[in-house]
Amino acid sequence: MPRERLYLFDTTLRDGAQTNGVDFTLADKLAIARLLDELGVDYVEAGYPGANPTDTNFFAEPRKLRAKVTAFGMTRRPGRSTSNDPGLAALLEAKADAVCFVAKSWDYHVRVALETTEDENLASIRDSVRAAKARGREVLLDCEHFFDGYKAKPAYALACAKAAYDEGARWVVLCDTNGGTLPHEVEKIVGEVCTAIPGDHVGIHAHNDTEQAVANTFAAVRAGARQIQGTLNGLGERCGNANLTSIIPTLKLKPEFADKFEIGVSDQKLHGLAHVSHALDEILNRAPNRHAPYVGESAFATKAGIHASAIVKEPATYEHVAPERVGNRRKLLVSDQSGRSNVLAELERIGLSVDKNDPRVIRLLDEVKEREAIGYAYEAADASFELLARRMLGTVPKFFDVSYFDVKVEQRGQNGSAEVLTTAVVKVKVGNEMLINAAEGNGPVNALDVALRKDLGKYQKYIEGLKLTDYRVRILNGGTEAVTRVLIESADESGEHWTTVGVSPNIIGASFQALMDSIIYKLVKSGAPA
Ligand SMILES: [Zn+2]
Numbered sequence: 001m002p003r004e005r006l007y008l009f010d011t012t013l014r015d016g017a018q019t020n021g022v023d024f025t026l027a028d029k030l031a032i033a034r035l036l037d038e039l040g041v042d043y044v045e046a047g048y049p050g051a052n053p054t055d056t057n058f059f060a061e062p063r064k065l066r067a068k069v070t071a072f073g074m075t076r077r078p079g080r081s082t083s084n085d086p087g088l089a090a091l092l093e094a095k096a097d098a099v100c101f102v103a104k105s106w107d108y109h110v111r112v113a114l115e116t117t118e119d120e121n122l123a124s125i126r127d128s129v130r131a132a133k134a135r136g137r138e139v140l141l142d143c144e145h146f147f148d149g150y151k152a153k154p155a156y157a158l159a160c161a162k163a164a165y166d167e168g169a170r171w172v173v174l175c176d177t178n179g180g181t182l183p184h185e186v187e188k189i190v191g192e193v194c195t196a197i198p199g200d201h202v203g204i205h206a207h208n209d210t211e212q213a214v215a216n217t218f219a220a221v222r223a224g225a226r227q228i229q230g231t232l233n234g235l236g237e238r239c240g241n242a243n244l245t246s247i248i249p250t251l252k253l254k255p256e257f258a259d260k261f262e263i264g265v266s267d268q269k270l271h272g273l274a275h276v277s278h279a280l281d282e283i284l285n286r287a288p289n290r291h292a293p294y295v296g297e298s299a300f301a302t303k304a305g306i307h308a309s310a311i312v313k314e315p316a317t318y319e320h321v322a323p324e325r326v327g328n329r330r331k332l333l334v335s336d337q338s339g340r341s342n343v344l345a346e347l348e349r350i351g352l353s354v355d356k357n358d359p360r361v362i363r364l365l366d367e368v369k370e371r372e373a374i375g376y377a378y379e380a381a382d383a384s385f386e387l388l389a390r391r392m393l394g395t396v397p398k399f400f401d402v403s404y405f406d407v408k409v410e411q412r413g414q415n416g417s418a419e420v421l422t423t424a425v426v427k428v429k430v431g432n433e434m435l436i437n438a439a440e441g442n443g444p445v446n447a448l449d450v451a452l453r454k455d456l457g458k459y460q461k462y463i464e465g466l467k468l469t470d471y472r473v474r475i476l477n478g479g480t481e482a483v484t485r486v487l488i489e490s491a492d493e494s495g496e497h498w499t500t501v502g503v504s505p506n507i508i509g510a511s512f513q514a515l516m517d518s519i520i521y522k523l524v525k526s527g528a529p530a
Pocket residue numbers: 015177205207241
């Protein structure tokens with residue numbers, strides 16, 4: 001049986017740009033549009049031309065995307081004609097493949113927010129759709145507050161949607177703008193809408209205010225909707241939009257959807273999903289959500305010993321899909337709770353072959369337990385665990401020695417106008433060469449990091465692509481006995497991420513250990529010679 005086509009409409013660059021703390025530059029937007037296009041989404045909603053320079057410039061930029069670049073904006077203002085509305089003119093002039101209008105579909109909003117009549121709102125929808133069609137654009141209508149509007153006055157909400165469809169809009173998108181509608185309500189209402197408008201012209205735009213945006217999206221698809229709007233990593237205002245990073249693998253891997261529907265994301269592109277998700281976090285300079293379904297670090301992580309031995313024998317026992325299909329990997333957490341099978345499985349993944357009765361396996365497990373008792377956290381720090389294991393098996397070369405470091409933080413100027421400067425000096429011995437590096441930084445850890453990585457002699461070329469992507473500090477125990485645990489996440493030019501850990505009563509000492517582990521891990525991974 002031929003599968004029906006479902007269309008993916010990404011609004012990371014428009015609705016996602018409403019996220020607290022997110023501020024895309026033009027370069028960010030172009031990079032994200034390319035990521036989305038590569039992944040295989042059908043539409044990239046890029047912004048609001050005429051509303052701000054970044055969005056206006058995006059549309060002016062030459063681009064070669066397969067996805068339909070969509071411009072977003074309002075229908076003509078009440079009481080104006082389409083030819084006498086500068087906002088609409090900017091939208092229609094934008095170099096876009098499609099135009100997505102947003103219009104009110106809740107009578108209450110028409111009256112109170114728009115301060116116009118229900119009929120004038122309908123006329124505005126019809127006129128705007130017609131004007132954009134006349135310009136050769138594919139047209140979509142986002143029916144704002146559709147579900148709340150439908151509950152209040154179904155005939156009017158439906159009339160708004162129908163006005164756009166009858167005028168030739170390719171898609172009428174039902175928006176749960178406040179995000180409070182529940183899946184069974186979505187399924188019922190979309191089902192009713194689809195008796196008046198064919199489902200292959202109906203889209204769903206869900207927000208996550210009850211943490212059901214993804215569930216609401218699938219409820220709409222079950223009821224007949226054939227376009228899905230959402231964002232990468234669920235970015236979006238308040239609690240976010242429907243998360244395409246979760247929706248896409250569910251559509252591809254769950255038979256209920258995969259047997260019935262086809263999307264523009266190939267199996268091969270699905271392998272790159274975790275990478276796409278992390279790449280967006282990198283552009284935003286945010287730490288990835290470890291617990292994100294499918295793509296998070298912990299999505300396929302198993303801790304307890306008995307689960308771990310089963311998972312090694314037969315992964316399907318504890319995994320709902322194979323992690324490789326979305327570009328993730330199985331992770332057996334090595335921690336003081338873990339048994340020998342976790343350690344053995346982790347050693348195998350790292351590529352260290354050890355006989356399972358080798359006494360060093362028990363020694364390694366004991367070492368992990370002892371170190372965790374004083375504050376190390378190996379389940380969070382895979383790279384530090386790997387170094388610990390490799391050191392125990394004698395396979396980590398002595399690349400360099402740090403014989404001295406000094407970090408100085410000083411205030412210059414007085415109080416309000418004071419500037420705080422940080423400098424670090426590091427003495428590193430590489431072979432017979434003694435190198436002295438000094439650097440400034442925006443804080444002691446940064447200065448130390450910059451100084452340490454400034455010149456590593458013959459190893460410098462191996463660490464050029466190394467970046468620190470996240471830095472987390474936790475004070476353990478509390479009181480005067482407190483120790484500091486630092487976790488540093490790093491990445492390199494290949495896109496691989498790893499985490500290292502340091503523990504010390506002193507935050508600089510803990511940071512230094514984690515930095516050293518990260519650099520040594522990178523050297524080991526790059527095959528740097530001893
Ligand atoms: Zn929205």
